[in-house]
Amino acid sequence: MFLRKLAVSLCVLLSIILLQAGMAFWAQQNSEFHTERNRVANQMLAEFISLRADKQRLKVWLAEYLLTDDANTQFRDTLFNRMQQQLSTLEQLAIRDQLYHSQEADLQHTMQQVKVISLLQTNLQTLEQALKTREIARYKDDAERWTALISLFDKIQDTDLAELLQQAIVGQRQRAQSTESDALSAVQSVKRTTILISLLGLVLAIMLGFYLARALSRPLQSLLDGTKQLQQGHFEYRIAEQGPGEFAELARQFNLMSGYIADYAKREKQSQLAAEQLVAERTSQLQQALDQLHQAEYRQKQLLADISHELRTPATSIQGEAEISLRGQPKSTSDYQDAFGRILSASQQLSRRIDDLLLLARGEDRLRQVQLHTKPLAQFIQQSISTIQQWLPAAVPLHTDISGCTADPLYLLVDDEKFSAVLRIIVDNARQYAKDIPALNLKFCATETELQLTLADQGIGIQPDEIAQVFARHYRSAAARQARPDGLGIGLCIAKDIMEAHDGSIRLSANQPRGTCVTLTLPLFPGVNDEDSDR
Numbered sequence: 001m002f003l004r005k006l007a008v009s010l011c012v013l014l015s016i017i018l019l020q021a022g023m024a025f026w027a028q029q030n031s032e033f034h035t036e037r038n039r040v041a042n043q044m045l046a047e048f049i050s051l052r053a054d055k056q057r058l059k060v061w062l063a064e065y066l067l068t069d070d071a072n073t074q075f076r077d078t079l080f081n082r083m084q085q086q087l088s089t090l091e092q093l094a095i096r097d098q099l100y101h102s103q104e105a106d107l108q109h110t111m112q113q114v115k116v117i118s119l120l121q122t123n124l125q126t127l128e129q130a131l132k133t134r135e136i137a138r139y140k141d142d143a144e145r146w147t148a149l150i151s152l153f154d155k156i157q158d159t160d161l162a163e164l165l166q167q168a169i170v171g172q173r174q175r176a177q178s179t180e181s182d183a184l185s186a187v188q189s190v191k192r193t194t195i196l197i198s199l200l201g202l203v204l205a206i207m208l209g210f211y212l213a214r215a216l217s218r219p220l221q222s223l224l225d226g227t228k229q230l231q232q233g234h235f236e237y238r239i240a241e242q243g244p245g246e247f248a249e250l251a252r253q254f255n256l257m258s259g260y261i262a263d264y265a266k267r268e269k270q271s272q273l274a275a276e277q278l279v280a281e282r283t284s285q286l287q288q289a290l291d292q293l294h295q296a297e298y299r300q301k302q303l304l305a306d307i308s309h310e311l312r313t314p315a316t317s318i319q320g321e322a323e324i325s326l327r328g329q330p331k332s333t334s335d336y337q338d339a340f341g342r343i344l345s346a347s348q349q350l351s352r353r354i355d356d357l358l359l360l361a362r363g364e365d366r367l368r369q370v371q372l373h374t375k376p377l378a379q380f381i382q383q384s385i386s387t388i389q390q391w392l393p394a395a396v397p398l399h400t401d402i403s404g405c406t407a408d409p410l411y412l413l414v415d416d417e418k419f420s421a422v423l424r425i426i427v428d429n430a431r432q433y434a435k436d437i438p439a440l441n442l443k444f445c446a447t448e449t450e451l452q453l454t455l456a457d458q459g460i461g462i463q464p465d466e467i468a469q470v471f472a473r474h475y476r477s478a479a480a481r482q483a484r485p486d487g488l489g490i491g492l493c494i495a496k497d498i499m500e501a502h503d504g505s506i507r508l509s510a511n512q513p514r515g516t517c518v519t520l521t522l523p524l525f526p527g528v529n530d531e532d533s534d535r
Contacts, residue, residue, distance in 0.1 A: 009208045016201040023197055027190035034183035037097075041176040044093045044113070048169045051086045051120070054079050055165075058127075080128050087124065090117050109175055116168045219250070226254055235262035370415035370501045377410040377451065377524065381444055384453060387420050388442060391427040397439045404445030404452075410524045412451065418498045422506070425491040426455055426518045433459040433480065433516075451522045458515035462508055470508055471496045 058079045061072075094114045098107065222239050229237035235258055239251040375383075381402055389398055430440055441456040460479045462470065469475050476489040492506075499506045504522040511517045 009212060012204060013208065016197075016204060020194075020197055020201060023193055027194065030186050030190060031183070034179065034186045038176065038179040038183050040093050040097050041172065041179045044090060044097065045169065045172040045176050047086050047090045047093065048165065048172055051083060051090070052165050052169065054083050054086070058083070080124070083124055087117060087121050109171060113168060113172065116164055119164065222251065223254065226258070230258060230261065235265055370418055370498070372413040372415055372502075375412050375414055377405065377412065377446060380412050380414065380451075381405065383416070384423060385442065387423045388427050388440075388455070391424050392431070392440070396431070399439055399441045401441070401443040404443065408526075410446065410526060412522055412524060414502060414522065419502070422495045422498050422520065425495045426520075429491060429518075430455060430457040430459065430516075433457070446524060448526075449524055451524050453520040453522075454517055456511045456515060456517045458511065460516075461510055461514050462516050464510070467508055471506075
């Protein structure tokens, strides 16, 4: 129903627009018609006046010619050509003027003007023939010449051409004034009609706009209120299903949408509550699992600490007894002395394992807490060589190379105890996995910013794909497990943590043609304060 009203309103507005367009077209045509009438009338008036003026010039020329017999014939010919052109133009304008007559009087006036133009053409031809053939020269008496002059210029067929031309000019002037008045009247009429139609269209447009706005405002306001209620979360709000059929259907669809949104919001809220409950349950379970892991880790560390404590006492006793026996008088047999040597070696190995377990039991945080001391580069090199030789058997020589170190007064920041543990770990690995190799190579190389210590053996070596895994806790390669089944795989992990605590690094690479190279890197300083630093 509302769509029908809207269609009717649009059709009315379209009719008004078409009517205005038709009026504009009619106004344009009417204005062009009267404007062209006025232009033709004015042009004919101008041609008549110009023709009369040229005819007077020709009469003056002829008088001069008759009196002096020495006039310019070229000026005469120019006047004849121009007058002929003026008459031709007048004839064409008269034909066009016949097309724009609006009443019988206009047609009669045009026919009268055509008659005048015809007489003027005849007179012009006669005058041109007489002047160019010099007929006037045959008259000897002046009176005869002036009589002939008047006859040629002003008389034709007993008609006074001067008076006829004057009457044509007066009539054409009246005609021009009449056409101008008609043009102005037509313009005024067009203005009045256009204003009237515009006012009528404006009034109808205002009335239709007011009607449509009134018909739309109430349903749209209801719909706007409903959307605001939905925005505020009041999904139970409903719009009254009334008014024109289209708006009633729109209200019904809106109410259906509100119901769907309300149902979806209810299900979403239930899902959210269920998800929150599930998250709370999973969080509680994860917290319990985390507590269990903390307890397990604590029990593991406590177990390692207990085992280390329990093993250290007998190991220390074995080591002490063996050292006492070896410092005593030589026994009767060498086997007895060798047995004590083996006891000492085993107890030392057991003590080292216990130290590693104690370090792990303290955790990674304790490994990264170091007491750094300033140490000159030369002193550090000598101390490192001494520490490595201490952990090597006497039968295994150590080849050192310090040619890569400069003589500059460079310093390091190290924790002697923990760095000695790193040296012990890499030397112990070299001993265990290179038992048949007679010597180890130790090389120092220093730059302005770092020191590299490289210990190379000729043992079982390392594969390229194992380099990234050797620092993982308890990782041991197949070759390492075969060479030493009782290893724990924790030494390199401890060494890596200690080196990182020194802002250094440790890396392993293959030694050609066989064996392994362990490179320790520490930062060098040009000079530091002689104070300890805690980390």
